[in-house]
Amino acid sequence: MPIYFKDKARFITDLIEKTDYTTAARECLILIEGGLRQIVLDTVSKLPDNDPDKQRIRGLEANYAKDGRTPSISKYGLGQSIKFIESVKFFEICKRVSNKEFKDLVNLEKLTQLRNQLFHINGWGTNREATRPEAEQLFSFLNNLAETFDLTGQNPRLVSLKQELSAKKLALKAAIYTKVSKYLKTLETQAIDDEAEETLEIIEEFLTDQRTIEDFSEFWQQFGEEARKMNYPEWRQKLQRGEIVLFLGSDIPDELVPALRKVLNYDDSESFPEICEYAELRDSRLGLARTIKTQVEKLSLVDSFKELYQLLATVPASLIVISVDCNTQLQDIFKEQRKKFVLFSPALEDAHLGKFILEYSDKTGTELVTSEQISDLKLLENGYSLIYKMRGCLSLNDYVPTKDCLILSEQDYFKFSRYLDKLVPDYLACHLHKRSLWFLGHHPYNWQNRLLTQAILDKRQGSLSYCVDNKINSLTQIYWEARGVKNYPLDVAEFMKNLR
Secondary structure, three states: OOHHHHHHHHHHHHHHHOOOHHHHHHHHHHHHHHHHHHHHHHHHHHHHOOHHHHHHHHHHHHHHOOOOOOOOHOOHHHHHHHHHHOOOOHHHHHHHOOOOOOOOOOOOOHHHHHHHHHOHHHHHOOOOOOOHHHHHHHHHHHHHHHHHHOOOOOOOHHHHHHHEEEEEEHOOOOHHHHHHHHHHHOOOOOOOHHHHHHHHHHHHHHHHOOOOHHHHHHHHHHHHHHOOOOOHHHHHHHHOOOEEEEEOOOHHHHHHHHHHHHOOOOOOOOOHHHHHHHHHHHHHHHHHHHHHHHHHHHOOOOOOOOOHHHHOOOOOOOOOOEOOOOOOOOHHHHHHOOOOEEEEEOOOHHOOOOEEEEEOOOOOEEEEEEEEEEEHHHOOOOOOOEEEEEEOOOOOOOEEEEEEEOOOOHHHHHHHHOOOOOOOOHHOOOOOOOOOOEOOOOOOOOOHHHHHHHHHHHHHOOOOOEEEEEOOHHHHHHHHHHOOOEEHHHHHHHHHHHHO
């Protein structure tokens, strides 16, 4: 079985184990849709032109096109592929041509219905979630299909479009060609929803000379501009329903650098982790933590998210907020509005790696818990919002080893990178797949910010994420694109104002 498909299979298995059945089912349906097209195309290509079955297939294909439907098998969606397969008794043809017999009989019509419910607007509008039996049945069907027909796991339609686009490269401006190519590459790991289907049809119209190069270029220029526009009403509703996970960045480390250099009399670096490394080696871990706390309080440093925090505090649904700051501003505002939450950070002491320091908004004290215990608490289901402080929080850190959770020095980041899989609880990872993920005020321009970003994105592979970042440069632009994150080059303050 091809390596690409094996990687996808491992990913789906992991999703099912983490009880994210909807995402697992969607991934299976994407691969089944592409796989069925691949099987049809491969089998038809092996038939002689005078073969009665091939003539019948071409006749049916022509009738579909005459009726105004998709003109080519290579462009069929799942529903069209299944209807076509049933009409020509395709698996019988496969057995005759390739001596491959597919015995996994399922209700193919049900596959189409499930795909529509999980991908289309009506499906999401009714909060349709796949069940474990549905996800497992789809995965079993996919595996049998792949083993029988040696599927690559790639979408032949996208492969064909990229090849045809490459043939017309010289006719397009370099910027347009690059934009279209990147879009097609993105779809290799994303679902082809209704919007994507319309965009693919426009690409196909250009490649088949049904759309002029001027119209095509104008569309892609506007497509780029549309990416800057935000559908605020839609995202406002999603936020109110708790369907968005917010990853909030922090400028506090950068703002601390001048003060720390002065206090420590250290002018050799402007890197926050390196300065903290120096302080820890010179003054001890306890001394570093006290210095950071003193400077944060002395400078009255808070992040620029106060208005957003106040908005979140009024949201009726339970929320998930991932934050890389270490102050208490978010928690204080939630408490003022009596919004229940649980605050937690990964424990850094070697003996407690894989555990988390947890604090309830309506209880006193802190607890040291495992990932499994967090799952058993069912916090969201019990009305608590989750606040995950990735770099720790001053209120959780009481400067004794068992409660050390601040990620400050280079050694802290090195430890974080070594134990990346243990530092995001399974309960949080599972819910990341069920919600949209937005990065606000987080700029991956240095290695430590990219490490924190990777820890979260690795837990939701194959799912599109978003960011609001107008401080983008060549590195961060390439980074966001490579990690499947769609950027809106907006000012965060403007975004928050329009979101209210």
